[in-house]
Amino acid sequence: MIDIKNLYLTFGDNIFFEDVELSLREHKINVILGPNGAGKTTILKILTGILKPDKVSEFGLISKKIFYLPQKISYPKGLDVEEYISSVFFKDSMVKWFLTKEEKNRLDDIINKLGLSHIKNLSMEKLSAGELQKTNIAIGLLSGAEVFFLDEPTSNMDLINQIKILDMIKKLTEQKEITAVVILHDLNLAESYGDYFIGITKEHKIFCKSKEGFFTKDMLKNIYGINFRITDDGERVYVRVDK
Amino acid sequence: MRKNKIFSIVILLFLFLGCFYLSVFAGHDGFGVDLFLKSFQLNDRSEDAVILELIRYPRAIKAIVAGVCLALAGLFLQTVSKNPLAEPYITGISSGAGLGIVLSVLFFNSANYSFFGFLGAMVSSLLVISFAGFRKFSITKLILVGLSINIFVSALISMIILMNSEKSYSMLYILSGNLTENNLVSDKHLLLIFFVILLFSAFLIPKLNFLRLDEGMVFSSVKHKNMYSIFFIICSALLTSLSVLAAGILGFIGIIAPLISKMIVGQDFRYLFFVNIFLGASLILFADFLSRTLIYPMQIPLGLVVAFIGAPVFVFFLTKKGDILND
Structure with missing residues (x-):
């Protein structure tokens, strides 16, 4: 409680x-x-x-640790699902050029878990409203909230x-x-x-x-x-x- | 996908090298292959070698500094403000620089005007950023304050030009943007400052991969998203001022280089960084080549050539891949 x-x-x-x-x-x-x-x-x-x-x-x-997803959000253009979700890994450290192996594994796990693996290389513009929302939930989960x-x-x-x-x-x-x-x-x-x-x-x-x-x-x-x-x-x- | 992006970077690198070659070796008399070959000889004291060393290389270096700085500054501002129309001069820099330049022509007969432009740029951007407020910072406020200051100072510049008709030609010519000489800051120092800021930007740039997410999303460990924004804005003000020091005021590059780069490589900022800086430098190097050779022996002001080639190239990309910019 x-x-x-x-x-x-x-x-x-x-x-x-x-x-x-x-x-x-x-x-x-x-x-x-x-x-x-x-x-x-x-x-x-x-x-x-x-x-x-x-x-x-x-x-x-x-x-x-919290995660707030507002009702309306805009999506950056020219990204595929995997790239969009991976944005969250650049959250904490000031200087970070590459994802670690562990982060890549977590990314794969979450994508499989939320049933996004068949569209992970599809560009964000092609997703349905439901699929878009799943990518946001994936971001929340990876943020550790x-x-x-x-x-x-x-x-x-x-x-x-x-x-x-x-x-x-x-x-x-x-x-x-x-x-x-x-x-x-x-x-x-x-x-x-x-x-x-x-x-x-x-x-x-x-x-x-x-x-x-x-x-x-x-x-x-x-x-x-x-x-x-x-x-x-x-x-x-x-x-x-x-x- | 990843391979394509690395391929894009390689292509842009070659484009950059090609434009560098044109800018340094080609002239009105051809593409300068013999000049290029001769440049490898050591202790060459011929006239050609002197031209290369004293004129062509410094010009090319300034073109690169200006191109890279403007492209990066535009990329930062467009991303932080989520507005594709944001350009490096938004923060009041162009008018500040312009005022500095015009005043230097007025009082010092245009000696070292780019240094005064640099000073004006720094002062006006600091002014705009502090008016936008650090604690209750908002990007909209920044843009509107910048706009107001730009309009106010532009009017001031026009007044000065109109009231000093005997110097108005040189003022207008310089304001059109040129790769210039100045004696106060040597090329070595310019390059040193440039590399420090470039290195700094390279470290920071992946952070934009997080800032590209909708700003309405809230994560508990990220309390000061505004801090990053202000940081990137200050960084872009520095970069833009440095570009003024190298080349005066060059509009348009700061808008189109980041946008075209996005159309080429998408929004992974780690790739975008390279595509963007190579493209920015290439555009200005190529514009410099044209400005020297198009109606030889006259030189067209660089800023005008940038507009002449920039606009068609930009519209071409918009018609091909403009969808990526739609909301």
Whole structure:
């Protein structure tokens, strides 16, 4: 469990987060949900250290190695998949001209593991949205990060690619390689892949719940301000908007 | 893929050697093969040997220094700013150098003007970088501050030229860019500074392989990405100022050399480094050859020749492989 306690954030005179408390489960998929403008990306930016809060009494991420993948990113041109992923090896050392043998092996391992080996020499411009996202996850893994912050990692993808990416993230958390903190919009996808849920309301109140606690009529109404119909077929829970 | 890239570097190396040959040995009377062969004789005190030693070699060295510096500076700035239009003079250097040159013509009758250009370049780039701010640094701010200073100082330069009509011809001629003589900094010192900065850049360049990743990605061990950016910008300001010292103000090379190199070899900066410096040097050496021979015995200002050959070459590459620059 990674805890964050007594978090305050103001923009000018406007109080955005007031005495917020939240916790993340390690080696699980933590899903952040909420309407537009609630502060999903803002909380992600605070957790990754991009945005400094005004006050925080406990910040459990301080000793963790993190990787933040924003929603929209641009790709350098004229690189193949292998070259793109290998960019991360030039991260730490000031002077480095060549990859070590060990780094080359790790690169090969990750490419095989994420199922990119058949396209490793293809140029980045030719990849699908799902394949592009896999290369970014590969970069995160090679950076040695333990906690992955992913801002809508499956936006602009068709259903099959969404599932492929989320399956992969799920597998990585189950193998205890990473802790994932993911912003998602699709409640049903969130329900099937998420382990632990952080709901943010329009008033910037934060609720941290397990799956059972989160997918209730009251909780969802609290967060989104509209009524939902929840069906439980014994195997899993389905969410629909109640008109 | 890797073999192709090494092959590109070798081709560019030969292009560079070819242009060096043209710049040093060829003249209006031919391609100078006999001159080339004679240059291997020791203790040759003939007129030809003196021309080579006193005029041609120093010119070629300055062309190489200017070409390499501008190409590298452009590569740094384009990568750090992720903007293909970024050029070495963005940081206010061209106008600063121009002001230095114009003032030196005005007060010292154009003696050592490139040294004053160098001083002006250093001062203006330092000014722009510090206005852009070290703590809350942003590349957009840098570009806009640089633009403003460029416009302000350019107006100042125009004023000075207009108000001193008797010297305006020599001012305009010098501002067009030339491989020049100056007595304050000898060629040896120029080369020494050049090699130090080049070596430094060679060590740093693979870091750009990391900086090519989207800047929105955050890794916990990299807290000061801005630091690297500022570092590369200061480095490119130094390189550009050095190019002013060698050749005055030469526009365009700093934009096209890195872009053409990217189209040739892609974005692995370890390969790009070599392709880029060979290409930058080749372009200026070849332009120098043309500027001396095209309408002999007149010399066309080097900066103009660079524009004349640079623009068509660049457009040619754009139509062939311009896709690589699209977003």
